[in-house]
Amino acid sequence: xxxxxxxxxxxxxxxxxxxxxxxxxxxxxxxxxxxxxxxxxxxxxxxxxxxxxxxxxxxxxxxxxxxxxxxxxxxxxxxxxxxxxxxxxxxxxxxxxxxxxxxxxxxxxxxxxxxxxxxxxxxxxxxxxxxxxxxxxxxxxxxxxxxxxxxxxxxxxxxxxxxxxxxxxxxxxxxxxxxxxxxxxxxxxxxxxxxxxxxxxxxxxxxxxxxxxxxxxxxxxxxxxxxxxxxxxxxxxxxxxxxxxxxxxxxxxxxxxxxxxxxxxxxxxxxxxxxxxxxxxxxxxxxxxxxxxxxxxxxxxxxxxxxxxxxxxxxxxxxxxxxxxxxxxxxxxxxxxxxx
Numbered sequence: 001x002x003x004x005x006x007x008x009x010x011x012x013x014x015x016x017x018x019x020x021x022x023x024x025x026x027x028x029x030x031x032x033x034x035x036x037x038x039x040x041x042x043x044x045x046x047x048x049x050x051x052x053x054x055x056x057x058x059x060x061x062x063x064x065x066x067x068x069x070x071x072x073x074x075x076x077x078x079x080x081x082x083x084x085x086x087x088x089x090x091x092x093x094x095x096x097x098x099x100x101x102x103x104x105x106x107x108x109x110x111x112x113x114x115x116x117x118x119x120x121x122x123x124x125x126x127x128x129x130x131x132x133x134x135x136x137x138x139x140x141x142x143x144x145x146x147x148x149x150x151x152x153x154x155x156x157x158x159x160x161x162x163x164x165x166x167x168x169x170x171x172x173x174x175x176x177x178x179x180x181x182x183x184x185x186x187x188x189x190x191x192x193x194x195x196x197x198x199x200x201x202x203x204x205x206x207x208x209x210x211x212x213x214x215x216x217x218x219x220x221x222x223x224x225x226x227x228x229x230x231x232x233x234x235x236x237x238x239x240x241x242x243x244x245x246x247x248x249x250x251x252x253x254x255x256x257x258x259x260x261x262x263x264x265x266x267x268x269x270x271x272x273x274x275x276x277x278x279x280x281x282x283x284x285x286x287x288x289x290x291x292x293x294x295x296x297x298x299x300x301x302x303x304x305x306x307x308x309x310x311x312x313x314x315x316x317x318x319x320x321x322x323x324x325x326x327x328x329x330x331x332x333x334x335x336x337x338x339x340x
Contacts, residue, residue, distance in 0.1 A: 003051040006079070006107025007041075008099050009033075009062035015099035016041060018048055019107045028100055038068040054079050054110030056102070058119045066119045076119040079106045083113065117246060124219050129239030131215055132281070135208045135232065142201040145194055152191040156184065167202060170195050220340070222333050226326075227299050228292030236285035237330055244334035253331040258283040259323045274320065283323075286330065290322045301326070 003026065008015045012033055018026040026048065031040045045051055051074075058066040058078035066076045088097075088105035110116060146165050153170065154160030156177055161169050174192060179185040209232065216224070216231040216238075223234040247253040254260040258278025293301025301322055308318035 003045075003048045004107045004111045005045060005048070005051055005053050006084075006103045006105070006110060007053065007055045007062065007065065008102035008106060009055060009057070009065055010099070011061070013099075014041070014065060015103045016044070017100060017103040017107055018045065018051070019104070019111065021111070023108055023111060025104060028103075030099070033065075037065065038072060041069075042072060042074075051075075052077060052110065054106050054116075055119070056084050056106045057081050067122060070119050070121055077110050077116045078119050079109050079113075079116060083109050087112070120243060124215075125238050125242050127215055127239075128212075128219065128235045129242075131208070131212050132232075132236040132239045135205070135212060135235070136281070138201060138205050138208055142198065142205065145197050145201060149191065149194040149198060152187060152194055155187055156191060165198075167195060167199050170198070221337050223330065223337075226289070226329055226333060227296075227301065228289045228326075229330075233285050233288055236281060238334070240279050240282040240285070241334060243338070244331065245338050247331070250328050250331040254324055254327045256282070257286055257327055259286055259320070259327045261320075286323050286326050287319075289326050289330075290319060293326070294319070294322070 003018050003020060005016055005018045010033070013030055014033060014037060015028075015030045017028045020026055027044070029041070029044045031037050031044075053066075053069050053074055053076045055062040055066040055069075055076055056079050057063075058076065060081075066078070069076050084102065084106045087109045088101055149170060150160055150165055153165075153173060156179075157173060161173060163169075170191075174188070174195065177188060179188040212235045213231045216234050219238060221234055221238055223229050223237055224231065229237070241253075244253070247256065251260065255275075256278050258275045258280065260275060262273050262275045262277065264273055290301060293299045294305050296302055304325055305318050305322050308321050309315060313321065
């Protein structure tokens with residue numbers, strides 16, 4: 001009988017609970033999150049015999065611990081936090097929120113759910129995911145700072161900068177200004193600080209794009225052969241998909257990406273609605289590929305889009321159909337890459 005060990009990971013400590021096939025608790029321990037955490041957990045679990053580890057949010061708070069266990073040759077499953085929470089409230093008989101009960105619910109969730117994702121050693125797709133996430137963070141921060149700079153310039157000069165702001169335009173505007181009052185001087189100085197911040201972010205964004213291009217080229221992915229997929233979008237698609245072989249069909253991949261419609265039925269009436277589920281970063285990347293194809297008149301995506309509009313679909317519905325079409329193409333290329 002294989003023992004299931006559920007782990008509730010935290011920043012300062014990890015709680016582990018072992019159960020058997022009858023869901024009865026066999027052992028419990030709590031270790032501090034230190035460089036000895038894996039050694040202590042393995043020593044504690046050794047008398048239990050054959051075992052499978054179940055870590056809550058193995059891609060989040062439990063990432064480091066799960067990777068250490070995999071590196072030690074252990075079998076590790078990733079248990080979503082929502083599933084563990086549901087099991088704790090409805091299926092364990094221990095609805096109180098504490099670390100041992102959480103770890104127990106993680107173990108029971110792993111025992112009852114045979115389709116959980118197995119944790120694999122981090123590979124090049126993890127590199128691309130980290131780079132894509134960092135690139136998104138820099139871009140989002142730049143948008144915030146640029147918005148503040150727009151507001152600061154509008155308080156110094158009537159109308160400010162009416163078009164999309166770049167550093168050179170802001171420099172020219174500030175060079176033409178001569179603050180008179182103390183208030184204007186402070187506004188002027190603060191605008192210069194925001195401008196310096198934008199310039200630093202521009203440098204970081206440029207370096208981020210360079211690293212992404214290098215990493216995508218090193219991955220050998222064929223996604224860039226698809227129309228509308230450049231290095232940035234390829235980085236997001238590969239990084240947020242991970243191992244595409246965990247999706248047995250293109251329908252499962254589309255559902256994970258949130259581009260498959262969700263069925264709602266009641267009383268014999270069945271409708272399909274827009275899905276708000278799935279990985280939103282992956283959904284955004286597929287959306288951008290679709291938009292890039294629509295903007296080019298001779299592309300297959302534009303032809304497909306116009307065909308759907310001619311059939312009576314609204315433009316939004318046609319875009320959703322094209323996104324599913326793009327999702328299928330992305331899934332096909334990722335499978336080709338995985339087979340290589």
